[in-house]
Amino acid sequence: MASRLSSSTVDTQISASSEPFEIPKITKFKIGLCQLTVTSNKNDNVAHAQKLIKAAAKQGASLVMLPETWNCPYSTDYFEEFAEDFDDKDGSLSFAMLSEVALGNGITIIGGSMPERRKNQLHNTCCVFGPDGNLKAKHSKMHLFDINLPGDISFKESDTFTAGDQPTIVDTDVGRIGIGICHDLRFPELAMLYQARGAHLICYPGAFNMSTGELLWELEQRARQVRLSVKTLAADNQLYVATCSPSRESVGSYMIWGHSTVVGPSSKIVATSGHEETIVIAEVDYSKIRQLREALPLEKQRRGDVYRLVDVHQQKPWKYKNFDTYECVEGWLV
Numbered sequence: 131m132a133s134r135l136s137s138s139t140v141d142t143q144i145s146a147s148s149e150p151f152e153i154p155k156i157t158k159f160k161i162g163l164c165q166l167t168v169t170s171n172k173n174d175n176v177a178h179a180q181k182l183i184k185a186a187a188k189q190g191a192s193l194v195m196l197p198e199t200w201n202c203p204y205s206t207d208y209f210e211e212f213a214e215d216f217d218d219k220d221g222s223l224s225f226a227m228l229s230e231v232a233l234g235n236g237i238t239i240i241g242g243s244m245p246e247r248r249k250n251q252l253h254n255t256c257c258v259f260g261p262d263g264n265l266k267a268k269h270s271k272m273h274l275f276d277i278n279l280p281g282d283i284s285f286k287e288s289d290t291f292t293a294g295d296q297p298t299i300v301d302t303d304v305g306r307i308g309i310g311i312c313h314d315l316r317f318p319e320l321a322m323l324y325q326a327r328g329a330h331l332i333c334y335p336g337a338f339n340m341s342t343g344e345l346l347w348e349l350e351q352r353a354r355q356v357r358l359s360v361k362t363l364a365a366d367n368q369l370y371v372a373t374c375s376p377s378r379e380s381v382g383s384y385m386i387w388g389h390s391t392v393v394g395p396s397s398k399i400v401a402t403s404g405h406e407e408t409i410v411i412a413e414v415d416y417s418k419i420r421q422l423r424e425a426l427p428l429e430k431q432r433r434g435d436v437y438r439l440v441d442v443h444q445q446k447p448w449k450y451k452n453f454d455t456y457e458c459v460e461g462w463l464v
């Protein structure tokens with residue numbers, strides 16, 4: 131098996147990604163979104179995900195993405211039991227499979243999310259693997275999904291998970307990618323931060339539900355292109371966004387919305403799905419980002435003299451607590 135990096139090594143790599151936007155060498159590639167059905171048997175889930183990742187690679191995808199909690203039903207009853215310590219070489223079946231399948235197929239994997247056991251806490255964590263099978267980045271969900279709509283939906287992720295406190299942006303063979311997990315998508319500041327740091331693509335493994343998903347999923351994903359418009363450095367707001375959900379047939383009382391989707395820089399849907407199990411294959415073409423920015427130079431039009439997004443990490447090391455990750459400052463002049 132390929133060697134693995136510990137969490138601390140990965141944190142250092144993440145903080146290195148703060149250079150301005152560049153179009154990467156590879157501008158055109160296929161992304162595969164595995165909208166798979168999750169069961170209550172972890173071994174089956176791992177084997178099934180492996181099969182779908184291979185199938186996506188066979189269809190030409192060089193970047194493959196899995197959904198939120200692809201190895202475990204999205205339910206607070208299961209998170210503890212299914213959690214893995216990723217640094218435990220013998221006890222992290224799901225992690226090991228992702229590393230092996232990335233190496234075996236020479237692809238980059240956005241590994242959805244998995245319940246992670248770390249220092250007596252549980253996190254909802256996405257692991258990114260390169261084609262060499264090595265872990266390139268880890269993102270723990272920063273905004274936990276707590277909701278109580280009486281008679282409709284009640285869910286409290288924070289009963290089980292501890293929130294992550296770091297944004298994650300990673301340089302891969304297929305561009306600079308920002309990572310968020312499901313509910314993270316509702317907080318535009320995070321996406322703005324990724325855009326300001328030169329992301330070409332933002333990936334959100336998710337498991338939206340029937341109540342909020344229908345109202346928000348696609349709308350929010352499109353809106354993200356627009357909301358990214360506030361930024362501090364060489365600002366642009368056009369990039370790709372990809373989301374990947376489990377299928378609605380997945381077990382548990384939580385009714386999953388599905389609709390894994392890729393949206394292009396002009397806010398057009400490049401590819402999408404219904405709620406059933408499927409693999410969405412879409413072409414990503416980063417040259418479209420440049421074309422659009424030339425035609426619609428939001429960067430030049432933005433009023434950074436009046437409002438700016440301040441990345442509090444830029445002046446400090448990357449270890450923060452209490453969500454002091456970003457702030458919007460009005461009337462803040464350099």
Ligand SMILES: NC(=O)CCC(=O)C(=O)O
Binds near residue numbers: 336346
């Ligand atoms: N898994 C999640 O974070 C669900 C988020 C969601 O449904 C929302 O409305 O936000």
